[in-house]
Amino acid sequence: MSNVMSRAASARQNQPASEIKVPRERIVTLSVAADLCPQALPRVLGLIAQHNILPLSIAAKRREAVQHFAVDVDNPPDQALAVLLAKIEAIVAVQSASARPAKRARLSA
Secondary structure: OOHHHHHHHHHHHHOOHHHHOOOHHHEEEEEEEEEOOOOHHHHHHHHHHHOOOOOOEEEEEEEOOEEEEEEEEEOOOHHHHHHHHHHHHOOOOEEEEEEEEOOOOOOOO
16 A cells, blocks of 8 residues: 555544544435446546545446446535536436435435
C-alpha cells in the first residue's frame, strides 16, 4: 500500500464514526436503467469517479432485459450533477438516468 493510501486509511481510523457519516438529507441517489451490457455499470462508475465523487453505496439488480443501478453520493453541486447525468445518459447502453434524494430502500426486490 502506498504511503498516501496508508496515511488516508490511518486518518479514517482515527476519526470518530460520527465525523465520517454523511447526513441522510445530503445524500442523493443516482438511478440508472440500462440494457444488459457488462460494461454499463463500470462506465457509470467511471463517470462518477471522473467527477471526483466517491460513492457511499452501490446497488445493482438485473430484471429481465434491463439492469438497474442505484448509486448514493454525497450531494454534489447542482451544475456538476446535471453534467454527470447528461454524460451518463449519453452512454449507449443507458436507457435513463435520474437523481433524487436518497431513501432507505434503493432497489425493490
